[in-house]
Amino acid sequence: MIRQDSKTLLEVRGLRATVNGIEILKGMDLTVKAGEVHAIMGPNGSGKSTFAKVLAGHPAYVVTGGSVLFEGKDLFALAPEERARAGLFLGFQYPIEIPGVANAQFLRLAYNTVQTQRGKDELDPLEFDDFVREKMKLLEMNPDFLDRSVNEGFSGGEKKRNEILQMALLEPRVAILDETDSGLDIDALRIVAGGVNQLANKDNAIVLVTHYQRLLNYIEPDYVHVTEAGRIVKTGPKSLALELESRGYDWVSAAAGAAA
Amino acid sequence: MSSILQNLVNKPYEHGFVTDIESDTAAKGLSEATIRMISAKKNEPAWLLEFRLKAYAHWLTMTPPAWANVHYPPVDFQAISYYSAPKPKKKLASMDEVDPELLKTFEKLGVPMNERAKLAGVAVDVIFDSVSVATTYKAKLAEVGIIFCSISEAVHEHPELIQKYLGSVVPVGDNFYAALNSAVFTDGSFCFIPKGVKCPMDLSTYFRINTESSGQFERTLIIAEDGASVSYLEGCTAPKFDSNQLHAAVVELVALDNADIKYSTVQNWYAGDENGVGGIYNFVTKRGLCKGVNSRISWTQVETGSAITWKYPSCVLRGENSVGEFYSVALTNHHQQADTGTKMIHIGKNTRSKIVSKGISAGVSSNSYRGLVRIAPTAAGARNYSQCDSMLIGDKCSANTFPYIDVRNPGAQVEHEASTSKIGEDQLFYFAQRGIGAEEAVSMIINGFCKDVFQQLPMEFAVEATKLLGVKLEGSVG
Numbered sequence: 001m002i003r004q005d006s007k008t009l010l011e012v013r014g015l016r017a018t019v020n021g022i023e024i025l026k027g028m029d030l031t032v033k034a035g036e037v038h039a040i041m042g043p044n045g046s047g048k049s050t051f052a053k054v055l056a057g058h059p060a061y062v063v064t065g066g067s068v069l070f071e072g073k074d075l076f077a078l079a080p081e082e083r084a085r086a087g088l089f090l091g092f093q094y095p096i097e098i099p100g101v102a103n104a105q106f107l108r109l110a111y112n113t114v115q116t117q118r119g120k121d122e123l124d125p126l127e128f129d130d131f132v133r134e135k136m137k138l139l140e141m142n143p144d145f146l147d148r149s150v151n152e153g154f155s156g157g158e159k160k161r162n163e164i165l166q167m168a169l170l171e172p173r174v175a176i177l178d179e180t181d182s183g184l185d186i187d188a189l190r191i192v193a194g195g196v197n198q199l200a201n202k203d204n205a206i207v208l209v210t211h212y213q214r215l216l217n218y219i220e221p222d223y224v225h226v227t228e229a230g231r232i233v234k235t236g237p238k239s240l241a242l243e244l245e246s247r248g249y250d251w252v253s254a255a256a257g258a259a260a
Numbered sequence: 261m262s263s264i265l266q267n268l269v270n271k272p273y274e275h276g277f278v279t280d281i282e283s284d285t286a287a288k289g290l291s292e293a294t295i296r297m298i299s300a301k302k303n304e305p306a307w308l309l310e311f312r313l314k315a316y317a318h319w320l321t322m323t324p325p326a327w328a329n330v331h332y333p334p335v336d337f338q339a340i341s342y343y344s345a346p347k348p349k350k351k352l353a354s355m356d357e358v359d360p361e362l363l364k365t366f367e368k369l370g371v372p373m374n375e376r377a378k379l380a381g382v383a384v385d386v387i388f389d390s391v392s393v394a395t396t397y398k399a400k401l402a403e404v405g406i407i408f409c410s411i412s413e414a415v416h417e418h419p420e421l422i423q424k425y426l427g428s429v430v431p432v433g434d435n436f437y438a439a440l441n442s443a444v445f446t447d448g449s450f451c452f453i454p455k456g457v458k459c460p461m462d463l464s465t466y467f468r469i470n471t472e473s474s475g476q477f478e479r480t481l482i483i484a485e486d487g488a489s490v491s492y493l494e495g496c497t498a499p500k501f502d503s504n505q506l507h508a509a510v511v512e513l514v515a516l517d518n519a520d521i522k523y524s525t526v527q528n529w530y531a532g533d534e535n536g537v538g539g540i541y542n543f544v545t546k547r548g549l550c551k552g553v554n555s556r557i558s559w560t561q562v563e564t565g566s567a568i569t570w571k572y573p574s575c576v577l578r579g580e581n582s583v584g585e586f587y588s589v590a591l592t593n594h595h596q597q598a599d600t601g602t603k604m605i606h607i608g609k610n611t612r613s614k615i616v617s618k619g620i621s622a623g624v625s626s627n628s629y630r631g632l633v634r635i636a637p638t639a640a641g642a643r644n645y646s647q648c649d650s651m652l653i654g655d656k657c658s659a660n661t662f663p664y665i666d667v668r669n670p671g672a673q674v675e676h677e678a679s680t681s682k683i684g685e686d687q688l689f690y691f692a693q694r695g696i697g698a699e700e701a702v703s704m705i706i707n708g709f710c711k712d713v714f715q716q717l718p719m720e721f722a723v724e725a726t727k728l729l730g731v732k733l734e735g736s737v738g
Contacts, residue, residue, distance in 0.1 A: 058689055
């Protein structure tokens, strides 16, 4: 929900980044305020996922220019784990498997780390078990998930639900969900989107990175941004997504090219 | 982030110091005269000298094994001192009489044995450069008929047991290093659990090599009679030296009918520096004989130290329905080389064995699992299950698995599973994105990886082992 008086959570200015020496982000600008839902759309290779990873601090990417303020502070002064503790969450496009580490143990450590950061009490394994089971209901998850290794042998849909479960536990200020809709069947999409909607409130913000308009039927964005060659070239209301769905991306590129 | 991984493994060795105790060290070199000297120093009976000389004669005909996947310059066996003992003083009756320097060493190692032994209820037979210095809880164990003492002492006080069992599992000519050990062993532990006795506490020995260039040749013999059971713990650290130190121990276990022996090791000897200079050569022969029906021998090892590890704790399953187990975590870093595994020799009917091996390689190290499962024609109904998993940290290390399976009975069932995984930067990034730092992440991954083995360790040891892996990998991520 757009409100003029809400606080700015994320302010990206002229962000440039490379991977393996190749420049992918070529001057991204984005302002995200509390209570808002943003959708970033764009063709393959336009820098959407890179943008998400750079914000979270993936070591393969090198920031070469620009600035990012997270709640007014320099995001790049923080290590990846510090960004997470400060409330920046990345829902992974391909959550990695971690064999041998029980999901319950992993979730509890992540939860307690963030709680400690916020000056709140940690939960012991029994308390946490009750707490996490409650959150799992939100996503219609089977409690078996807790005993399995992190993401190991999970189906695509299970992995995505596990991501949103982590978002529910960590209560981030800004959640960037990288193609959370990919690989989901229609039921899973409904459940995952329902979870995200319940977690959205006036104090946090959600940035959806997606290829398809489909997800936006379930999670209504306040803004739709279109990326092209490492830049946001067009921003509009929700209706822009529908237009992209019917017309493709080419007309945006052409218009951006003409404007440049 | 690979530098993160590199750093996690680079914590300097903390136990590098030499205790300043006067040593009685023999001149370097090995000959029949050396062996006679050792035997005389130890005031041994004639049959033991014969045992040694027979082993020496065998050894002279043998060459060091070359089949292992480890590489090092040839060892000059004439450049080693074969006997080193703290200057003999009067016999020690209590801990108060132990050299304070020695106690300080244990302090540094985190083994405040006078307290720890009591608190933990562990009897510690301390080996300090080959000679046993103090034995605690001996009296308490004696009440139930358990003998737990140094092997030198046992030679004098229980010669009939030593004569009967010494070399009965690992014959004097078994292999190059076992023959060498049989010829020159200076001390070690002896443990005897009589019929029907369940040992009321875990028995523990801390080994420590102290004098530079003194070869260490411990000899351990554990016997569990009918229906007896014992859990034995062995833990090791060594001071930091630049010249390589040879260690060639022999451990023999004998389990009679319905007996149960559990042998756990946490090994953290000096592994050499980051460039591979120095470190212990650990060439050990460990073998257990399940002699009686329904007997069981279980080896658990956590190997984190030594420049080179050559070690295959094995089980000979002769008794019907006997069970052999091997649980291993071997961690190598920097230039360490490990070739370790087990042998399960099934002879009796319906014998079973289980092998769980976890190898972790970091730095430029090489880590090999080598195992043999042999099913003899007599071993009808024998079963084996083996699981060998390797984990790589960084991209300059290597992991190998060499499973040998030799089945001569058509009714046997043998299963082997293997996997290789890698701690990658994407895994660490995933943890980081959830607020969890790299060290904690690696520790969690490694502990998860080793879980099946750690579960086998006695509680106290399991905690120690978990910490040890953490320390060993500290700084390799960061």
